[in-house]
Amino acid sequence: MAASNAQARTPAPQNLLSIGQVLARLRPEFPDLTPSKLRFLEERQLISPARTESGYRKFSSTDMDRLRFVLTMQREHYLPLKIIRSYLDELDAGRQPELPGTATGPIPTILPTERRYPREELIREAGATPQLLNDAVSASLIVPAEHYGEPVLAVLRSLVELQRSGIEPRHLRGFRASAERELGLIESALIPVARRKDASSRAKASELAREIAGQLEIVRSSLIRSALSRLD
Structure with missing residues (x-):
């Protein structure tokens, strides 16, 4: 998935988007998207933007589609990036994988448009x-x-x-209070990472928060299913 050095340094066509243009288009859908988040996703090889001769990142329509997909999977299903990347790798290889965490609903396409x-x-x-x-x-x-x-x-x-x-x-109303308590747990777990002020650490903290939220959801669902079983 990662672009080769030769591809990365070729002059970018005029229809490619800068980081600022990407943020302008996607932030209405994903308000927490930042330049550091984009760089973090590139480091994890989920996107491979082209580079100009000066080294500036340029994003194609394919990059935008993949970004929307990744961000949607994080927001809607709390999927870790490694799971999303594995799924995209399978798609790139021409296979039709099942995306974990979406068995209870329709599997989104690579072109989600909310x-x-x-x-x-x-x-x-x-x-x-x-x-x-x-x-x-x-x-x-x-x-x-x-x-x-x-x-x-x-x-x-x-x-x-x-x-x-x-x-x-x-x-x-108690659901909101419960969500706030879970947020407190997540924030406490993120303290060691949040203390670091570099952009990469902030992006890692965001990813870790989503992973923790996903694990908490699994525990909560299990407790509810267990309680329901006593009603049978």
């Missing part, structure tokens, strides 16, 4: 009511915004189904 929903469209797509969305915001289950992504749509759809069983957003 749709953004204004408030009224979000409510309509979720089959919700304006009051349900307002209640979800009041319960800190959804952060108010001008436009919402697919994850928020999934949450609102779940709230619609829960409401049919008599579970209202106000009953789930």
